[in-house]
Amino acid sequence: MLIAKVIGTTVATIKDPKLTGRKLLVLRQTDEHGAPFGKPYVAIDTVDAGAGDLVLTAAGSSARQTDITKDTPVDTVIMAIIDSLEVDGKISFQKSE
């Protein structure tokens, strides 16, 4: 899984019927401190994530292993919202209240 930050939203009227009503969020991968890098990508949300959240995304067929994404043409899913990350014995990221 990748650590990523939710940075925005997508509006798409014309899309595969299985995507109707689904939330497609824009993300950027981050390091262990939540600092974004690289180009944006888009994932389907299954955990009610919001802008600014640090999340985990799973890609490939694994993205279809949730109730929401079964048999759906999506290749990336947000499947967890990160509360905190501990790296090398220190808290490297802590979600703000």
Place this chain on the structure above:
Amino acid sequence: MLIAKVIGTTVATIKDPKLTGRKLLVLRQTDEHGAPFGKPYVAIDTVDAGAGDLVLTAAGSSARQTDITKDTPVDTVIMAIIDSLEVDGKISFQKSE
């Protein structure tokens, strides 16, 4: 999913029989403003996308989760046409009428 811009079309007479009659479009990945970068790739179209459209593409086995692409040897599908993108609270891309 990747944000990508449709930049062209492919003509291929000799191909897997399951691809007969299918539209294979040329794309380049873009950032959240629709600015392309990187090398072109090709995806099968399922939403009647056209040149200049900003779209979402899904890769891997997820590309076969549409009525058009089931059991077909394609690894990338266009499954949505983007109307607009909002990033960091601002509209970063808006489809022209």
Place this chain on the structure above:
Amino acid sequence: MLIAKVIGTTVATIKDPKLTGRKLLVLRQTDEHGAPFGKPYVAIDTVDAGAGDLVLTAAGSSARQTDITKDTPVDTVIMAIIDSLEVDGKISFQKSE
């Protein structure tokens, strides 16, 4: 799918039994003009492609969605030979007769 040019062939006596009699070609990815870049990779041929041809390759489980590659341990397939590419309203590649 990637646009790629067939640049060579592979000979392998010791291989998975399902690969017996199959043609494994060496390719390099190209841009929309057919100019190669990057390192070579190998794909199983299902469309009788030859050296110099510009082709499309599909990767991952999609590579197994042809009669020739079903249940076979190959992760990349040549599933179309490109006749021409049109990008930004101009023919960027045309197969020579």
Place this chain on the structure above:
Amino acid sequence: MLIAKVIGTTVATIKDPKLTGRKLLVLRQTDEHGAPFGKPYVAIDTVDAGAGDLVLTAAGSSARQTDITKDTPVDTVIMAIIDSLEVDGKISFQKSE
């Protein structure tokens, strides 16, 4: 599979129900000497790996081929803890007791 070093842990209260009770570790890919490089990624642990361990991670649908990860939306699994690596006839990494 990638050679990777476990560098930390993830806490996530809100997540896919199938992830309840699972350990999601933070890793960085390493070379054959165990020297990390690149950005961190996250994998589900199935072998009771701990901080500092050098491990192997498998990605994609292969990450779901364990008893713990079956049908779970995870795309990377730790499936082995490395005792030693031998490269070019020399021990390039040896786990400390």
Place this chain on the structure above:
Amino acid sequence: MLIAKVIGTTVATIKDPKLTGRKLLVLRQTDEHGAPFGKPYVAIDTVDAGAGDLVLTAAGSSARQTDITKDTPVDTVIMAIIDSLEVDGKISFQKSE
């Protein structure tokens, strides 16, 4: 598939039970001349490859399409030992006797 050179071996006592008795080799991708580049990766061997061999590796779910790797949490398999490569009409690699 990637062209790769076997450069070493992995010892791992703690691992997924399905990996018991399997050979996990360390490889580096090579160009068409067999010259390695990039970081090492690990694949399960199904063709009795040895150190120094140039081989083909298949990734993803395709890595599980052999008798040895069925239902196993491995994402890369060695499925052929290369005898020779011909690129641009010349032998670019020939296995030494």
